[in-house]
Each structure stands twice: as structure tokens, then as C-alpha cells.
Amino acid sequence: MTGPSAAERAARRLAPLFGDRLTANETIRDHHAHSEGWRHPDQTLLPAYVLFARTTQDVSDTLRICHEENVPVIPFGGGTSLEGQLTPVPDCISLDLSMMTDILDVSPENLTCRVQAGVTRQDLNLQLRTQGLFFPVDPGGEATFGGMCATRASGTGAMRYGTMRANVLGLTAVLADGRILQTGGAVRKAATGYDLTGLLIGSEGTLAVITEVQAQLHPIPEAVGAAVCQFPTLASAVETAVLVIQCGLTVGRMELLDDVQMDACIQYSHFTGYEALPTMFFELTGSPASVAEQETVLRDLVESQGGQSFRWATATEERNTLWKARHDAFWACMAYRPGYRGITTDAIVPIAALTELMTGARADIDASGLLAPIVGHVGDGNFHTVILIPPNDADAEKRALELDHKIIRRALSLGGCASGEHGIGLAKQIFMTEEHDPAALSVMRAIKTALDPKNILNPGKLVPADVP
């Protein structure tokens, strides 16, 4: 007869504190066993329990007890991660922060706010709208601030405003043993110690559980213009993006959809008046005069690269129609081949290598015989392919993974990285040793061991297990 498991022992101690916010309900556990993207090939494991925290103190109590009982804890936010960051390990607790939705403070006079980890950017921006402010980091999906910090998220706004790394000033987080820590603060810069905020951003829940975020806000630009234009070839579209960066044009957003992705978007969004051709979406921001001036420069540049049907919109409604097609790209892919699932690549290279990488990736896709629309945050040298896999087709699954790896290795050989914004999780872990040298990996391991000696925080993710 075996005794209770470690998670069971922890649950007995947690139950009096959390009541029905601690649950072993199978539907809820199943919901916490995976996220939107990659699934572990043998994914049948569920977390032993799901615990819904409401406060930093809840998280502290949970970790203190789980630390004492040696129970692995997997922090869970919006469940939108794509690389297996939320995949359970045996006898673990999924610590769900999605009920931590308080916007604690908005300071228009400091252009900052403080939110609980479960707040989504959509919720925050809705609340900020009347104050003329917004938070610019916009990954796809209803991601939470905690999750966006944990994966170092970015999106279409990164080109102008930077990623989470640039837009988070400070954090409240809970260490593996339950101690609460404040990092950073409310100022725009500081030189007072190791950058613990930056260390936790992108740590994928392996070093601490983020419970509150002090974020930098930005004024909504006075004027915004949007342009869409189509190109005869993928190469000419990418080359246009590269020139925009190299010329230092102050473009706010710049996104590329290839012909396959445009075909999917046209069908999904009833996006009429465009053809299934490589297409660039631009957003220009600033004062009315500067937006108009930028438009002229951009139009010239686009035309010099063979871009056509440059369509320009400054009215909000018209702009929203244009950008909605871009924002719906992932869902358009899913609807393009109903029942298929997608593996998303997220390679990034220095801007001058982007044309070579993207045209190479496109050739790889064509050679694979698979369908894989391309959508790119090309201003950052970053793009995604959503490799579509038919249901129950083991051969296609195998070829899709091979294609995924081939594109990433192309990026690495061009001086790039395996992920621009989705992170490592489990799915991209094999590339950690290809991208980083042994000394860098051993420093990551040393930091993990120093902060979480019992290895209870999202164990096995990010830093590969075989790094000494």
C-alpha cells in the first residue's frame, strides 16, 4: 500500500486555505494540461490539481507548501503559449493566475500602471482608452500580463515600442520557497543592482511566479495611417521591409503576409479587393503632418520595389478593416484547412538576412509538400510559418517537424535565433544547445539551481535537462 503522493499531501494542507479554488475536477485539469500550440507526442498526463490564486499571498502560500512537500508547480495564465510551456509533469499542481484580474493602479501622470498577472492586454487597453493611453505589446490571443512577461512576448507593436522587456518597469514575484520579491520599480531607468526584472522576463515560470506587473504606458498617437500594398514576389516584399529599416523610416508596424496566408485571409475575413499575392501592411503614427510626410516616402519606396495597389487609410474604421485581416491570420489558417492542426515556427535573423531566410523557408515549404502560410513581423527580422498538419497523418506530422527544424536551422546558420517571441518551452528545447554555447547554458543552469534548488518551478522547461 503506497501513501499519499506529494501533491496529495500538499493538497491536504492547501485545501483549508483555498476551499473550492483547489480542485481535482478532471475537466478543469484537462483544460490545464495543454495550450494553443504544440502538444507533447504522448500527452495524456494531467496536473494532479489545479489551484486558482487571487492574490500574491495566495501564490506565496501555495509555493511555500509545495516547496516543503516537493511538489512541482506550473504557473498558468491565459493558456495561450505555443511551445509546450504548460505541459504537466507527474504529480504536479497547475497554479492558475487567471482570476488575478485587478488593475491595481493607473497613473496617467507617470504613464505607468500596475496590474495583477491575470489581466489581459485587451482588458487593460479597454480600461485605458478614455485616458488616451495604451499598452503596446500585442501577442496574438488573450494572453495575460504574467504570461506575456514569462515568455518575453512581443507582437506587431515591438518594432516601434519594443517587447515586454522594454515595457515592464518592475514586477512582484514569488520565489520557489514562497518568499515575495519586488523587482525594478516605477522609473524609466535605474542602475541599482542586477536586473532581476529582465531576468524574470522570458524565464517561462522556471525562476519565480510573477504576480504583479508595473508596466510602461504610451500616449495613443495623435494621427495614425495604414497602408496595404501587394508585391509580385515574396522577395520583393521582404526587400521592401528591409529597406524601410535600413532607411530608418519611422514606421509603427510592418507586417508581411505571403500569398498563401493572403488566400486564407481573403477567404476568412471576406477581405475583398486584394489578390492572393505577397502583401505588406504598414502603420504610420505621429502628428498629421508627419504621417502624411511618411506616407509619401513609403509610397516611393514601395513603388521602387514593384509594390502595387498601395491603399491608404487614415479613418479609424477603414484602418481597422485592414488590420483585422492581419490580426485574424492565425484563425484564418485554422479555418483554411478545417480539422488540421498547426505547428508554428518563430525564427528571427538580423534584418539583412531576412530575404535569404524567408525565400529559403518558402522553398523548404514548397519542397515539403505541406501547406504553411507565412506571416511576418518583418521589421524585427521575425516571422511565423503555420505548418498545417492533416488529422491522423503521421507522415505529414513527421515532415512538418522536419520542416520546422529546417527553417530554424536556416535561421541559426544566418546568425539568428530559434524564437523571436514564442519562447522555448519543451518544443524548441533541442535548439538551446545549438544556439547557446556550453558556458552560457551552464550559467542558465546555475541561476536556475540558485533560485530553485528543489527544481519545483515549471521543471524541465526552457533549460534542457541534460545541461550540467
Add this chain to the structure above:
Amino acid sequence: MTGPSAAERAARRLAPLFGDRLTANETIRDHHAHSEGWRHPDQTLLPAYVLFARTTQDVSDTLRICHEENVPVIPFGGGTSLEGQLTPVPDCISLDLSMMTDILDVSPENLTCRVQAGVTRQDLNLQLRTQGLFFPVDPGGEATFGGMCATRASGTGAMRYGTMRANVLGLTAVLADGRILQTGGAVRKAATGYDLTGLLIGSEGTLAVITEVQAQLHPIPEAVGAAVCQFPTLASAVETAVLVIQCGLTVGRMELLDDVQMDACIQYSHFTGYEALPTMFFELTGSPASVAEQETVLRDLVESQGGQSFRWATATEERNTLWKARHDAFWACMAYRPGYRGITTDAIVPIAALTELMTGARADIDASGLLAPIVGHVGDGNFHTVILIPPNDADAEKRALELDHKIIRRALSLGGCASGEHGIGLAKQIFMTEEHDPAALSVMRAIKTALDPKNILNPGKLVPADVP
């Protein structure tokens, strides 16, 4: 009879590798015993040896041997740090990287470059000028890239371009035991592991020795305009700066000099046509049309706050004359009272608290009876006072330190930090426990111990010795 010291043992092993680049010359050792700012009260100690490195391998060899022999190593760049970051400890080696001046690579097509740690921003920008690019982080003095990374430097360009944290993409560094590591890369963003680049930036030589820097470059703006205007009171000048930020005006640089600093500058720079009044320096950048447009908005805002004699310059020479006065501010202070030395404060607060902090600091200065010009990176909520201390005046020295601490504690009570850009070193260490909570300090200590278990890298700096 005592045997050779640890440093002597290390020197015997290093001598065959480095020849006359390893020296015990007293003049050279004395030059490496202090830097521009704060001095330890009992500063008589010299490093046992100075070693001049030329390559990353030199640094690796040095650290490997010093690690084996338990010799403390203090990395030394331009010698311009202000908070005692370079103060020797007994029997240490000063590892001078100022001969590492190679610009290894400039990639105009990627807007990046790679430099050795001893390159100064002045050297780099001179070389870049013909390519229409520049590096925007501009601390005072001839600082090196290694030093600017180590202290997380910023300057007048941070408002628009960010600090070193935002403008360094990757590093080559050497760990305490001599292992060489690469952090980051050449891309604009990445989500592939802990942010080791960000961890080393601001670590003041306590975690690793930075030997190469991959930096982000920026196109020189098409048009630049400069404006100088004077205000009746310090409060009205600061309030103008706060409004510029809160309105989201795209000002490139924004610096404030108080009446005392202006008096010093007028005398030092023969800066005619201005009075000894609180004065703001602005720089606007962009296209010619947008600069002209911004000027109109800025002029209205300045006038609404009582600003006068708004003087506008777009010609390069005229602009340079205006900004030279600002850049010479520290030397103007030194010349204002010849023979005096200065203690520099570097407090920073959220922007909305800046008026309260600066007017409070000015009242503190007046009450102290000391002379202390104020110069501020007000767009970031950061400013410096240079507290001038007459020679051999122990009472003034004591009052200067009290004033320094009073201003910093004002900043902390307003939600700010002890340093915006000069760092902690030894001089600001007492504020680490006031600014950070015990858990944050213990994480810093855990990281230091994990990366440098023998505590040979700049021991005693940054993280206070009494943090467990």
C-alpha cells in the same frame, strides 16, 4: 618569513604570457586606484598589479590563473566611474581593457556593430559618421563600451533611444573561472533563454568581465533642431519637462540646468546672451517638416509655463554651440570653484514626482550652505547635483555627504531609486537595503555566489557584503 602573496603567485604565472603588459609600476597602479568621482575615505590602497589585456583570450587566461590562485580582479575601462566601482581591495589585480580598442565589425545593413570593450563611444561615432549611423548612449567622459555596459550607462540620449540595456544586443564575457561565454546575438529581440545580456549589463564587473559588445546603431536623423529657453523658477522649468513627457511630445533630448549651473556654464563656455536662470535645452529630431511642427507645439508649451527667450537653432554649428554648454556642465562645475572636488547625486523618480523632488533638493542644498549646481536628464525623471567641497574642509565634506543622502532618501520616499545611471559601486551601497527588499537582495547574492563562488570578481561592490 611569509611566502609570496596570492597576487604575487598569480603574477609569476601571468608574466610569461603578458610580458610588460603586466606591471607593478607605482604610477600606473596609482592611476588604477581611483576614478573620477567618489574616493574611499581611507583611500591609500593600490592594486598589487595592473594587467593590460588585448583579447578575450587574454582576459580568459588572466581569470583562469587568478581564479586558481584566489586573486581578486577589478576590471578597468576608461576609469570614469563615479561611485567607487574601481576602488582596490588588498592584493588585487586591476585588469585594464582600455587597449582593447578594435572595432571588430560594422554592419550598416543590419544597423549593428561589434566592438572590443575598450572602444569609446566617441571613437565609434567618429568611425561611423561617414555611414550616417551613430550609437546614442552618451554618458559624460570618455567611457568605454565595457564600462558603459557594466554600469548600465545612459546620458542625454536615453529619453529617445534608451540606455545601454536597450542598445546592446549581445556580449562576449569571461566568467570568474576563465570560461568564455556569448550572450544574446545580433537580432533585435529573442525569446530563447534567460536574458544573460541584461543580467551582465549593470553588474559592475561582479559577475563576469565583458570583452566584446554587439551594439544597436541608429541612423543619424534627417533633421535636427535645438532650442534653449529660460524660466523664472526651477519649478516652472521642471513642470515644462513633465508636461512634455505627459503630452507625449517626441522630443529627442531634454536637459535642465538650474541657475547655479547656468552661472557656471556662462563663465566656463563664454555662453553669452543668457542669464543665470533655470534653463531647458531641447533637441527635436525627425524629418524637416516634423521638426518644424514639433517646434511649434514645444514653443506653445514652453510659453504656457512662463518660459522666455525661446532660441531656436537648426544649423549644425549653432546647435553645437548650444549643446556644448550642456556637455561641459561637469567641467564648468569643477572650474566654478577651482580646487574643490565634487560628489555627484544621481537620483531618479517617476516623472510626476520630479518637480517635488527637484524643488525639495534645491531647498536642501540652500539649507546646507553648500554650492551644488543641478543638471538634469529630466525627461527620464533623473538629475544630478554636483556638491562642491572645498579642499581640506572636513565639516563641508560631512555636510556634503548628508546632503547627498538627504536627496536620495527624498527620491526613495517618492518611489524612486538611488541611481539612474552612475550605479552603486561602494558609495551608494548603503541605499541597496533601503531600496530593495530582503528577498531581492538575497536573489542578487545567490546569483553572485552561483557565478563567482570564490568572490574574485570586483569583490565587495554593488551587493552589500552583509546580505546573506
